[in-house]
Amino acid sequence: MTEWTKPLPHPTPLSQPFWDGTKEREIRLQRCDACGAHRFPPLVLCRVCLAEEHQWVPTSARGTLYSYVIQHRPATPAFIDDLPYVVAIVELDEGPLMLTNIVGCEIDALEVGMRVEATYFDASDDITLYPFTPSKE
Amino acid sequence: MPAPRDVAIVGVHATKQGRNLGRTALSLMLESFNGALDDAGMTKNDVDGVISFEFPAGTGAGNTLGEVAFQLGNPMRFTSHFSGVPALLYAAAMVRDHVADVIAIPFGGSQEETDGATAAYTRPGYEFTEWTGSTTPAQMALQTRRHMALYGTTSEQLAHCAATLRNNANINPEAVMFGRGPYTAQDVLDSRMIADPYTLLMCALVNDGGSCIIVTSADRAKDCKSTPVWVLSGGIGCFYTSYYFPPTLQPLETRDRMLGAFSRAGVTHDDIDFVTTYDHFASGVPMEYEAAGFCEVGDGGPFCVENIGLDQRFPVSPDGGNLGYSHCINPYNLRIIEAVRQFRNDTPDLCPNSHLGEHTYDRSICRKVRDPKLAVACGPFTGAFSMSILAKD
Numbered sequence: 001m002t003e004w005t006k007p008l009p010h011p012t013p014l015s016q017p018f019w020d021g022t023k024e025r026e027i028r029l030q031r032c033d034a035c036g037a038h039r040f041p042p043l044v045l046c047r048v049c050l051a052e053e054h055q056w057v058p059t060s061a062r063g064t065l066y067s068y069v070i071q072h073r074p075a076t077p078a079f080i081d082d083l084p085y086v087v088a089i090v091e092l093d094e095g096p097l098m099l100t101n102i103v104g105c106e107i108d109a110l111e112v113g114m115r116v117e118a119t120y121f122d123a124s125d126d127i128t129l130y131p132f133t134p135s136k137e
Numbered sequence: 138m139p140a141p142r143d144v145a146i147v148g149v150h151a152t153k154q155g156r157n158l159g160r161t162a163l164s165l166m167l168e169s170f171n172g173a174l175d176d177a178g179m180t181k182n183d184v185d186g187v188i189s190f191e192f193p194a195g196t197g198a199g200n201t202l203g204e205v206a207f208q209l210g211n212p213m214r215f216t217s218h219f220s221g222v223p224a225l226l227y228a229a230a231m232v233r234d235h236v237a238d239v240i241a242i243p244f245g246g247s248q249e250e251t252d253g254a255t256a257a258y259t260r261p262g263y264e265f266t267e268w269t270g271s272t273t274p275a276q277m278a279l280q281t282r283r284h285m286a287l288y289g290t291t292s293e294q295l296a297h298c299a300a301t302l303r304n305n306a307n308i309n310p311e312a313v314m315f316g317r318g319p320y321t322a323q324d325v326l327d328s329r330m331i332a333d334p335y336t337l338l339m340c341a342l343v344n345d346g347g348s349c350i351i352v353t354s355a356d357r358a359k360d361c362k363s364t365p366v367w368v369l370s371g372g373i374g375c376f377y378t379s380y381y382f383p384p385t386l387q388p389l390e391t392r393d394r395m396l397g398a399f400s401r402a403g404v405t406h407d408d409i410d411f412v413t414t415y416d417h418f419a420s421g422v423p424m425e426y427e428a429a430g431f432c433e434v435g436d437g438g439p440f441c442v443e444n445i446g447l448d449q450r451f452p453v454s455p456d457g458g459n460l461g462y463s464h465c466i467n468p469y470n471l472r473i474i475e476a477v478r479q480f481r482n483d484t485p486d487l488c489p490n491s492h493l494g495e496h497t498y499d500r501s502i503c504r505k506v507r508d509p510k511l512a513v514a515c516g517p518f519t520g521a522f523s524m525s526i527l528a529k530d
Protein backbone atom coordinates (compact mmCIF):
# COMPACT_ATOMS: atom_id res chain seq x y z
CA MET A 1 0.00 0.00 0.00
CA THR A 2 1.38 3.45 -0.88
CA GLU A 3 1.62 5.72 2.11
CA TRP A 4 -1.50 7.78 2.77
CA THR A 5 -0.52 11.42 3.42
CA LYS A 6 -3.99 12.98 3.44
CA PRO A 7 -6.13 13.44 6.56
CA LEU A 8 -7.49 10.23 8.05
CA PRO A 9 -10.90 10.17 9.70
CA HIS A 10 -11.01 9.68 13.45
CA PRO A 11 -13.95 7.39 14.22
CA THR A 12 -16.02 7.96 17.34
CA PRO A 13 -18.00 5.36 19.27
CA LEU A 14 -21.05 6.62 17.39
CA SER A 15 -19.48 6.26 13.94
CA GLN A 16 -17.28 3.19 14.41
CA PRO A 17 -19.85 0.76 12.93
CA PHE A 18 -19.81 2.77 9.69
CA TRP A 19 -16.02 2.41 9.42
CA ASP A 20 -16.25 -1.29 10.31
CA GLY A 21 -18.55 -1.53 7.30
CA THR A 22 -16.30 0.16 4.76
CA LYS A 23 -13.45 -2.08 5.86
CA GLU A 24 -15.64 -5.00 4.85
CA ARG A 25 -16.61 -3.34 1.54
CA GLU A 26 -20.04 -2.25 2.67
CA ILE A 27 -21.79 1.08 3.17
CA ARG A 28 -23.71 0.53 6.40
CA LEU A 29 -26.17 3.05 7.76
CA GLN A 30 -28.24 3.33 10.90
CA ARG A 31 -31.84 2.21 10.29
CA CYS A 32 -34.48 3.26 12.82
CA ASP A 33 -36.22 0.36 14.57
CA ALA A 34 -39.35 2.45 15.08
CA CYS A 35 -39.96 3.95 11.65
CA GLY A 36 -37.46 2.30 9.31
CA ALA A 37 -35.77 5.56 8.21
CA HIS A 38 -32.05 5.40 7.35
CA ARG A 39 -29.80 8.18 8.61
CA PHE A 40 -26.33 9.55 7.86
CA PRO A 41 -24.01 10.99 9.12
CA PRO A 42 -24.33 8.93 12.30
CA LEU A 43 -26.78 10.43 14.79
CA VAL A 44 -27.88 9.33 18.23
CA LEU A 45 -31.56 9.77 17.36
CA CYS A 46 -33.69 9.16 14.26
CA ARG A 47 -34.25 12.36 12.27
CA VAL A 48 -37.82 11.32 11.46
CA CYS A 49 -39.20 10.06 14.78
CA LEU A 50 -36.42 10.69 17.36
CA ALA A 51 -36.30 7.05 18.38
CA GLU A 52 -32.91 5.98 19.66
CA GLU A 53 -33.16 2.25 18.89
CA HIS A 54 -31.60 1.32 15.57
CA GLN A 55 -29.62 -1.29 13.67
CA TRP A 56 -26.56 -0.77 11.51
CA VAL A 57 -27.57 -2.34 8.19
CA PRO A 58 -25.85 -2.83 4.85
CA THR A 59 -27.14 -0.68 2.00
CA SER A 60 -27.09 -0.98 -1.78
CA ALA A 61 -24.02 1.35 -1.75
CA ARG A 62 -25.61 2.93 -4.83
CA GLY A 63 -27.23 6.23 -5.47
CA THR A 64 -27.47 9.23 -7.75
CA LEU A 65 -25.11 12.17 -8.04
CA TYR A 66 -26.82 15.02 -6.15
CA SER A 67 -24.12 17.59 -6.87
CA TYR A 68 -20.39 17.87 -7.52
CA VAL A 69 -17.59 20.39 -7.64
CA ILE A 70 -14.22 20.16 -9.34
CA GLN A 71 -11.47 21.29 -7.01
CA HIS A 72 -8.72 23.20 -8.76
CA ARG A 73 -7.20 24.27 -5.47
CA PRO A 74 -6.23 21.79 -2.75
CA ALA A 75 -7.83 21.82 0.70
CA THR A 76 -4.32 21.36 2.11
CA PRO A 77 -0.97 20.69 0.39
CA ALA A 78 -1.60 16.96 0.91
CA PHE A 79 -4.20 17.10 -1.89
CA ILE A 80 -2.00 18.79 -4.53
CA ASP A 81 -1.20 15.60 -6.42
CA ASP A 82 -4.91 14.85 -6.80
CA LEU A 83 -5.77 18.10 -8.64
CA PRO A 84 -8.22 18.43 -10.20
CA TYR A 85 -10.36 16.23 -7.95
CA VAL A 86 -14.10 15.90 -7.58
CA VAL A 87 -15.92 16.50 -4.29
CA ALA A 88 -19.49 15.28 -4.57
CA ILE A 89 -22.72 14.56 -2.76
CA VAL A 90 -24.40 11.25 -3.46
CA GLU A 91 -28.08 10.72 -2.68
CA LEU A 92 -28.11 7.09 -1.57
CA ASP A 93 -30.99 4.91 -2.72
CA GLU A 94 -31.86 4.53 0.97
CA GLY A 95 -32.36 8.32 1.23
CA PRO A 96 -29.50 10.03 3.06
CA LEU A 97 -27.02 12.37 1.37
CA MET A 98 -23.32 11.51 1.64
CA LEU A 99 -20.29 13.71 0.97
CA THR A 100 -17.62 11.84 -0.98
CA ASN A 101 -15.28 11.96 -3.98
CA ILE A 102 -16.02 10.74 -7.50
CA VAL A 103 -13.22 8.70 -9.05
CA GLY A 104 -12.84 6.87 -12.35
CA CYS A 105 -14.93 9.35 -14.32
CA GLU A 106 -13.94 11.88 -16.98
CA ILE A 107 -14.83 15.36 -15.75
CA ASP A 108 -16.86 16.03 -18.89
CA ALA A 109 -18.94 12.91 -18.18
CA LEU A 110 -20.07 14.11 -14.74
CA GLU A 111 -23.76 14.86 -14.62
CA VAL A 112 -26.12 15.58 -11.73
CA GLY A 113 -28.51 12.63 -11.54
CA MET A 114 -26.08 10.02 -12.90
CA ARG A 115 -25.99 6.63 -11.20
CA VAL A 116 -22.98 6.00 -8.97
CA GLU A 117 -21.78 3.26 -6.64
CA ALA A 118 -19.25 3.02 -3.83
CA THR A 119 -15.68 1.86 -4.27
CA TYR A 120 -13.35 1.14 -1.38
CA PHE A 121 -9.82 2.25 -0.67
CA ASP A 122 -7.75 1.08 2.30
CA ALA A 123 -6.07 4.24 3.51
CA SER A 124 -4.65 2.61 6.64
CA ASP A 125 -5.02 -0.59 8.62
CA ASP A 126 -8.06 0.88 10.34
CA ILE A 127 -9.65 3.16 7.77
CA THR A 128 -11.19 2.30 4.42
CA LEU A 129 -12.46 5.29 2.43
CA TYR A 130 -15.44 5.12 0.09
CA PRO A 131 -15.15 7.27 -3.04
CA PHE A 132 -17.95 6.70 -5.56
CA THR A 133 -17.65 5.91 -9.25
CA PRO A 134 -20.11 5.73 -12.19
CA SER A 135 -22.34 2.71 -11.72
CA LYS A 136 -21.81 -0.33 -13.91
CA GLU A 137 -25.32 -1.63 -13.24
CA MET B 138 -51.22 47.50 8.04
CA PRO B 139 -47.71 48.92 8.39
CA ALA B 140 -45.57 47.56 11.22
CA PRO B 141 -45.09 49.90 14.18
CA ARG B 142 -41.76 51.73 14.12
CA ASP B 143 -40.86 50.74 17.65
CA VAL B 144 -37.32 49.31 17.44
CA ALA B 145 -34.40 51.14 15.88
CA ILE B 146 -30.78 50.82 14.93
CA VAL B 147 -29.29 53.95 16.51
CA GLY B 148 -25.57 53.31 16.25
CA VAL B 149 -23.29 51.66 13.72
CA HIS B 150 -19.57 51.56 13.22
CA ALA B 151 -17.24 49.70 10.92
CA THR B 152 -13.50 49.94 11.46
CA LYS B 153 -11.12 50.07 8.56
CA GLN B 154 -11.48 46.77 6.71
CA GLY B 155 -8.40 45.29 5.11
CA ARG B 156 -5.91 42.51 4.79
CA ASN B 157 -3.26 42.21 7.51
CA LEU B 158 -4.25 45.25 9.54
CA GLY B 159 -1.82 44.07 12.21
CA ARG B 160 -4.43 44.35 14.93
CA THR B 161 -6.09 41.86 17.21
CA ALA B 162 -9.72 40.87 16.94
CA LEU B 163 -10.22 42.39 20.41
CA SER B 164 -8.91 45.78 19.38
CA LEU B 165 -11.09 45.80 16.26
CA MET B 166 -14.12 44.80 18.31
CA LEU B 167 -13.52 47.49 20.91
CA GLU B 168 -13.03 50.21 18.31
CA SER B 169 -16.32 49.28 16.65
CA PHE B 170 -18.15 48.93 20.01
CA ASN B 171 -17.02 52.37 21.15
CA GLY B 172 -17.57 53.83 17.69
CA ALA B 173 -21.15 52.59 17.48
CA LEU B 174 -21.94 53.86 21.00
CA ASP B 175 -20.46 57.23 20.08
CA ASP B 176 -22.54 57.26 16.90
CA ALA B 177 -25.65 56.72 19.03
CA GLY B 178 -24.60 59.22 21.68
CA MET B 179 -24.46 56.50 24.30
CA THR B 180 -21.83 55.00 26.60
CA LYS B 181 -21.12 51.46 27.71
CA ASN B 182 -23.22 52.17 30.80
CA ASP B 183 -26.32 52.30 28.59
CA VAL B 184 -25.79 48.78 27.26
CA ASP B 185 -27.80 46.02 28.93
CA GLY B 186 -27.59 43.35 26.25
CA VAL B 187 -24.83 41.93 24.05
CA ILE B 188 -25.19 39.57 21.10
CA SER B 189 -21.87 38.40 19.70
CA PHE B 190 -20.13 35.27 18.55
CA GLU B 191 -17.58 36.04 21.22
CA PHE B 192 -17.32 38.81 23.75
CA PRO B 193 -14.05 38.77 25.69
CA ALA B 194 -15.81 39.53 28.91
CA GLY B 195 -14.98 39.29 32.57
CA THR B 196 -12.61 36.46 33.29
CA GLY B 197 -12.70 35.24 29.71
CA ALA B 198 -15.22 32.54 30.57
CA GLY B 199 -17.41 33.69 27.70
CA ASN B 200 -20.43 35.66 26.62
CA THR B 201 -22.68 34.94 29.60
CA LEU B 202 -24.92 37.33 31.52
CA GLY B 203 -22.64 37.34 34.52
CA GLU B 204 -19.37 37.69 32.66
CA VAL B 205 -20.59 40.53 30.44
CA ALA B 206 -22.35 42.29 33.33
CA PHE B 207 -19.19 42.23 35.45
CA GLN B 208 -17.01 43.41 32.56
CA LEU B 209 -19.29 46.29 31.54
CA GLY B 210 -20.22 47.15 35.12
CA ASN B 211 -23.94 47.10 34.27
CA PRO B 212 -26.74 44.73 35.00
CA MET B 213 -27.03 42.58 31.87
CA ARG B 214 -30.48 41.49 30.71
CA PHE B 215 -29.75 39.52 27.56
CA THR B 216 -26.78 37.86 25.93
CA SER B 217 -26.74 35.48 23.00
CA HIS B 218 -24.31 34.15 20.42
CA PHE B 219 -24.78 35.47 16.90
CA SER B 220 -24.09 38.39 14.62
CA GLY B 221 -25.67 40.32 11.76
CA VAL B 222 -29.27 39.75 10.73
CA PRO B 223 -30.19 36.97 13.18
CA ALA B 224 -28.64 38.99 16.03
CA LEU B 225 -30.58 42.06 14.92
CA LEU B 226 -33.85 40.12 14.99
CA TYR B 227 -33.08 38.67 18.44
CA ALA B 228 -32.26 42.18 19.67
CA ALA B 229 -35.44 43.65 18.19
CA ALA B 230 -37.57 40.98 19.86
CA MET B 231 -35.91 41.54 23.24
CA VAL B 232 -36.29 45.33 23.00
CA ARG B 233 -39.91 45.08 21.84
CA ASP B 234 -40.68 42.91 24.85
CA HIS B 235 -38.76 45.19 27.28
CA VAL B 236 -36.44 42.36 28.28
CA ALA B 237 -33.49 44.63 27.49
CA ASP B 238 -33.30 48.28 26.41
CA VAL B 239 -30.00 48.77 24.59
CA ILE B 240 -28.37 45.83 22.83
CA ALA B 241 -24.92 45.93 21.26
CA ILE B 242 -23.90 43.54 18.46
CA PRO B 243 -20.09 43.80 18.26
CA PHE B 244 -17.67 41.80 16.15
CA GLY B 245 -13.94 41.79 15.51
CA GLY B 246 -12.09 39.52 13.15
CA SER B 247 -8.35 39.23 12.56
CA GLN B 248 -6.56 36.76 10.34
CA GLU B 249 -3.51 36.93 12.58
CA GLU B 250 -5.49 34.74 14.90
CA THR B 251 -6.33 32.19 12.24
CA ASP B 252 -3.70 30.44 10.17
CA GLY B 253 -3.88 32.57 7.06
CA ALA B 254 -4.84 31.00 3.74
CA THR B 255 -8.21 29.40 4.40
CA ALA B 256 -9.64 30.02 7.83
CA ALA B 257 -9.34 26.85 9.89
CA TYR B 258 -12.97 27.03 11.05
CA THR B 259 -14.06 26.47 7.48
CA ARG B 260 -12.37 23.11 7.17
CA PRO B 261 -13.11 21.23 10.35
CA GLY B 262 -11.53 17.89 11.01
CA TYR B 263 -14.93 16.25 10.80
CA GLU B 264 -14.52 12.59 9.92
CA PHE B 265 -17.02 12.64 7.04
CA THR B 266 -15.80 15.91 5.48
CA GLU B 267 -12.04 16.30 5.82
CA TRP B 268 -10.88 13.23 3.88
CA THR B 269 -12.75 14.34 0.75
CA GLY B 270 -10.58 17.45 0.37
CA SER B 271 -13.63 19.69 0.53
CA THR B 272 -12.99 23.42 0.98
CA THR B 273 -15.31 26.29 1.85
CA PRO B 274 -15.76 27.21 -1.83
CA ALA B 275 -16.57 23.55 -2.49
CA GLN B 276 -19.31 23.51 0.12
CA MET B 277 -21.06 26.50 -1.47
CA ALA B 278 -20.25 25.35 -5.01
CA LEU B 279 -22.07 22.08 -4.28
CA GLN B 280 -25.23 24.11 -3.63
CA THR B 281 -24.56 26.14 -6.75
CA ARG B 282 -24.04 23.15 -9.05
CA ARG B 283 -27.30 21.68 -7.81
CA HIS B 284 -29.03 25.00 -8.53
CA MET B 285 -27.53 25.05 -12.02
CA ALA B 286 -28.69 21.48 -12.69
CA LEU B 287 -32.22 22.02 -11.40
CA TYR B 288 -32.91 25.52 -12.68
CA GLY B 289 -30.46 26.26 -15.47
CA THR B 290 -28.53 28.95 -13.61
CA THR B 291 -25.37 29.72 -15.60
CA SER B 292 -21.77 30.65 -14.85
CA GLU B 293 -22.36 33.82 -16.89
CA GLN B 294 -25.15 34.87 -14.52
CA LEU B 295 -22.94 34.24 -11.49
CA ALA B 296 -20.16 36.21 -13.15
CA HIS B 297 -22.56 39.10 -13.74
CA CYS B 298 -23.35 39.18 -10.00
CA ALA B 299 -19.67 39.11 -9.04
CA ALA B 300 -18.78 41.85 -11.52
CA THR B 301 -21.65 44.06 -10.27
CA LEU B 302 -20.48 43.80 -6.66
CA ARG B 303 -16.82 44.23 -7.48
CA ASN B 304 -17.64 47.31 -9.57
CA ASN B 305 -19.51 48.81 -6.62
CA ALA B 306 -16.41 48.17 -4.47
CA ASN B 307 -14.21 49.65 -7.18
CA ILE B 308 -15.68 53.11 -6.43
CA ASN B 309 -15.92 52.68 -2.63
CA PRO B 310 -12.74 54.08 -1.05
CA GLU B 311 -13.42 52.06 2.11
CA ALA B 312 -13.60 48.76 0.22
CA VAL B 313 -10.83 46.20 0.43
CA MET B 314 -11.14 45.87 -3.38
CA PHE B 315 -11.31 49.65 -4.03
CA GLY B 316 -9.75 50.64 -7.36
CA ARG B 317 -9.26 47.06 -8.55
CA GLY B 318 -11.81 47.25 -11.37
CA PRO B 319 -13.82 47.81 -13.35
CA TYR B 320 -14.69 44.24 -14.23
CA THR B 321 -16.83 42.69 -16.92
CA ALA B 322 -18.61 39.38 -16.43
CA GLN B 323 -16.09 37.96 -18.90
CA ASP B 324 -13.21 39.08 -16.65
CA VAL B 325 -14.81 37.10 -13.83
CA LEU B 326 -15.21 34.02 -16.05
CA ASP B 327 -11.62 34.32 -17.26
CA SER B 328 -10.13 34.42 -13.76
CA ARG B 329 -8.49 31.28 -12.39
CA MET B 330 -10.78 28.34 -11.64
CA ILE B 331 -10.94 27.63 -7.89
CA ALA B 332 -13.76 25.16 -7.34
CA ASP B 333 -15.64 24.68 -10.60
CA PRO B 334 -18.17 26.36 -11.08
CA TYR B 335 -16.47 29.12 -9.02
CA THR B 336 -13.67 31.17 -10.48
CA LEU B 337 -11.38 33.27 -8.29
CA LEU B 338 -13.40 36.47 -8.74
CA MET B 339 -16.61 34.70 -7.66
CA CYS B 340 -15.05 34.04 -4.22
CA ALA B 341 -14.48 36.49 -1.36
CA LEU B 342 -11.02 36.79 0.15
CA VAL B 343 -10.80 36.85 3.92
CA ASN B 344 -9.62 40.07 5.60
CA ASP B 345 -9.61 41.79 9.00
CA GLY B 346 -12.15 44.21 10.40
CA GLY B 347 -14.54 45.12 13.18
CA SER B 348 -18.18 46.17 13.20
CA CYS B 349 -20.89 46.98 15.70
CA ILE B 350 -24.62 47.76 15.72
CA ILE B 351 -26.63 49.30 18.60
CA VAL B 352 -30.35 48.51 18.84
CA THR B 353 -32.86 50.22 21.12
CA SER B 354 -36.51 51.25 21.47
CA ALA B 355 -38.21 54.15 19.69
CA ASP B 356 -38.41 55.92 23.05
CA ARG B 357 -34.72 55.69 23.74
CA ALA B 358 -33.93 56.52 20.10
CA LYS B 359 -35.42 59.99 20.62
CA ASP B 360 -32.45 60.85 22.85
CA CYS B 361 -29.86 59.51 20.42
CA LYS B 362 -27.56 61.62 18.22
CA SER B 363 -28.36 59.63 15.11
CA THR B 364 -31.42 59.30 12.88
CA PRO B 365 -33.10 55.97 13.69
CA VAL B 366 -33.33 53.16 11.17
CA TRP B 367 -36.36 51.01 11.95
CA VAL B 368 -36.28 47.23 12.18
CA LEU B 369 -39.67 46.34 10.70
CA SER B 370 -39.55 42.56 10.52
CA GLY B 371 -37.54 39.60 9.35
CA GLY B 372 -37.16 35.88 9.34
CA ILE B 373 -34.66 33.11 10.05
CA GLY B 374 -34.48 29.53 8.85
CA CYS B 375 -31.71 27.04 9.61
CA PHE B 376 -31.53 23.52 8.26
CA TYR B 377 -28.07 22.13 9.02
CA THR B 378 -24.54 23.10 10.04
CA SER B 379 -22.34 23.93 7.08
CA TYR B 380 -19.18 21.87 6.69
CA TYR B 381 -20.64 19.00 8.73
CA PHE B 382 -23.74 17.99 6.79
CA PRO B 383 -23.81 17.77 2.99
CA PRO B 384 -24.97 21.12 1.56
CA THR B 385 -28.43 21.32 0.01
CA LEU B 386 -30.76 23.97 -1.39
CA GLN B 387 -33.12 23.63 1.59
CA PRO B 388 -32.53 27.24 2.72
CA LEU B 389 -34.62 28.25 -0.33
CA GLU B 390 -37.54 26.77 1.61
CA THR B 391 -37.38 29.79 3.93
CA ARG B 392 -39.11 31.78 1.17
CA ASP B 393 -42.64 31.52 2.60
CA ARG B 394 -41.32 32.62 5.95
CA MET B 395 -39.72 35.66 4.32
CA LEU B 396 -42.93 36.49 2.44
CA GLY B 397 -44.58 36.50 5.88
CA ALA B 398 -42.02 39.06 7.04
CA PHE B 399 -43.09 41.36 4.19
CA SER B 400 -46.74 40.97 5.26
CA ARG B 401 -45.90 41.74 8.88
CA ALA B 402 -43.89 44.80 7.83
CA GLY B 403 -46.83 45.99 5.74
CA VAL B 404 -44.63 46.47 2.68
CA THR B 405 -44.28 44.73 -0.66
CA HIS B 406 -41.20 43.82 -2.62
CA ASP B 407 -41.98 46.66 -5.02
CA ASP B 408 -41.47 49.11 -2.15
CA ILE B 409 -37.87 47.97 -1.55
CA ASP B 410 -35.13 50.34 -2.77
CA PHE B 411 -32.06 48.09 -2.45
CA VAL B 412 -30.90 44.75 -1.06
CA THR B 413 -27.69 43.91 0.79
CA THR B 414 -27.11 40.25 0.08
CA TYR B 415 -24.51 38.18 1.91
CA ASP B 416 -22.27 37.15 -0.95
CA HIS B 417 -19.21 35.31 0.33
CA PHE B 418 -19.61 33.60 -3.06
CA ALA B 419 -21.37 34.96 -6.13
CA SER B 420 -24.15 32.37 -5.86
CA GLY B 421 -25.37 33.99 -2.65
CA VAL B 422 -26.81 36.81 -4.73
CA PRO B 423 -29.36 34.94 -6.88
CA MET B 424 -30.25 32.46 -4.14
CA GLU B 425 -30.92 35.22 -1.61
CA TYR B 426 -33.11 37.22 -4.01
CA GLU B 427 -35.06 33.97 -4.49
CA ALA B 428 -35.30 33.11 -0.79
CA ALA B 429 -36.30 36.70 0.05
CA GLY B 430 -39.10 36.40 -2.49
CA PHE B 431 -38.01 38.97 -5.08
CA CYS B 432 -38.42 36.28 -7.74
CA GLU B 433 -39.50 32.66 -7.95
CA VAL B 434 -37.19 29.92 -6.70
CA GLY B 435 -34.87 29.06 -9.58
CA ASP B 436 -35.26 32.39 -11.39
CA GLY B 437 -32.49 34.21 -9.52
CA GLY B 438 -29.92 33.98 -12.31
CA PRO B 439 -31.85 35.80 -15.04
CA PHE B 440 -33.51 38.04 -12.43
CA CYS B 441 -30.14 39.32 -11.21
CA VAL B 442 -28.91 40.12 -14.70
CA GLU B 443 -31.94 42.42 -15.13
CA ASN B 444 -32.31 43.89 -11.65
CA ILE B 445 -29.26 44.31 -9.39
CA GLY B 446 -27.36 47.19 -11.00
CA LEU B 447 -27.26 50.55 -9.20
CA ASP B 448 -29.74 52.01 -11.71
CA GLN B 449 -31.85 48.88 -11.98
CA ARG B 450 -34.92 47.96 -9.96
CA PHE B 451 -33.35 46.26 -6.90
CA PRO B 452 -29.69 47.31 -6.57
CA VAL B 453 -27.44 44.89 -4.68
CA SER B 454 -24.98 45.87 -1.90
CA PRO B 455 -23.79 49.30 -3.07
CA ASP B 456 -20.70 48.98 -0.83
CA GLY B 457 -19.46 46.03 -2.87
CA GLY B 458 -20.66 43.32 -0.50
CA ASN B 459 -18.47 40.57 0.90
CA LEU B 460 -16.87 40.06 -2.50
CA GLY B 461 -15.67 43.64 -2.81
CA TYR B 462 -16.12 45.68 0.37
CA SER B 463 -15.10 43.28 3.12
CA HIS B 464 -15.19 39.67 4.23
CA CYS B 465 -13.80 40.22 7.73
CA ILE B 466 -14.10 36.53 8.70
CA ASN B 467 -17.73 37.10 9.80
CA PRO B 468 -19.01 40.12 7.84
CA TYR B 469 -22.61 39.59 8.99
CA ASN B 470 -22.98 43.07 10.55
CA LEU B 471 -21.65 44.87 7.48
CA ARG B 472 -24.75 43.98 5.41
CA ILE B 473 -26.87 45.91 7.94
CA ILE B 474 -24.40 48.76 8.36
CA GLU B 475 -24.37 49.46 4.62
CA ALA B 476 -28.17 49.70 4.62
CA VAL B 477 -28.03 52.18 7.52
CA ARG B 478 -25.33 54.25 5.82
CA GLN B 479 -27.26 54.46 2.56
CA PHE B 480 -30.30 55.71 4.50
CA ARG B 481 -28.11 58.29 6.23
CA ASN B 482 -26.44 59.39 3.00
CA ASP B 483 -23.09 58.39 4.47
CA THR B 484 -21.71 56.67 1.39
CA PRO B 485 -18.16 57.60 0.44
CA ASP B 486 -17.46 57.19 -3.27
CA LEU B 487 -15.69 59.07 -6.04
CA CYS B 488 -18.23 61.88 -6.37
CA PRO B 489 -16.32 65.13 -5.67
CA ASN B 490 -18.55 66.07 -2.72
CA SER B 491 -19.57 62.66 -1.44
CA HIS B 492 -18.20 63.64 1.99
CA LEU B 493 -20.93 66.33 2.04
CA GLY B 494 -23.57 63.84 0.98
CA GLU B 495 -23.73 65.25 -2.57
CA HIS B 496 -23.90 62.65 -5.29
CA THR B 497 -23.75 62.71 -9.07
CA TYR B 498 -25.41 59.35 -9.77
CA ASP B 499 -22.84 58.89 -12.55
CA ARG B 500 -22.36 55.17 -12.05
CA SER B 501 -18.69 55.24 -13.02
CA ILE B 502 -18.03 57.19 -9.80
CA CYS B 503 -21.22 57.08 -7.70
CA ARG B 504 -22.63 54.20 -5.65
CA LYS B 505 -25.41 56.10 -3.86
CA VAL B 506 -28.91 54.67 -4.13
CA ARG B 507 -31.42 57.44 -4.96
CA ASP B 508 -33.44 58.50 -1.90
CA PRO B 509 -33.79 55.06 -0.28
CA LYS B 510 -36.55 54.48 2.28
CA LEU B 511 -36.69 50.69 2.53
CA ALA B 512 -34.03 48.00 2.32
CA VAL B 513 -33.65 44.27 2.80
CA ALA B 514 -30.47 43.11 4.56
CA CYS B 515 -29.56 39.43 4.39
CA GLY B 516 -27.65 36.88 6.41
CA PRO B 517 -25.58 34.16 4.78
CA PHE B 518 -27.11 31.56 2.50
CA THR B 519 -25.37 28.48 3.86
CA GLY B 520 -27.31 25.83 5.77
CA ALA B 521 -29.45 28.76 6.81
CA PHE B 522 -30.88 32.01 5.51
CA SER B 523 -32.06 35.13 7.29
CA MET B 524 -33.40 38.48 6.21
CA SER B 525 -34.52 41.74 7.79
CA ILE B 526 -36.57 44.63 6.44
CA LEU B 527 -35.20 48.04 7.43
CA ALA B 528 -36.77 51.47 6.99
CA LYS B 529 -36.08 55.13 7.49
CA ASP B 530 -38.71 57.80 8.04
Ligand SMILES: [Zn+2]
Nearest residue numbers: 032035046049
Ligand atom coordinates in the same frame (compact mmCIF):
# COMPACT_ATOMS: atom_id res chain seq x y z
ZN1 LIG C 1 -37.49 6.73 13.18
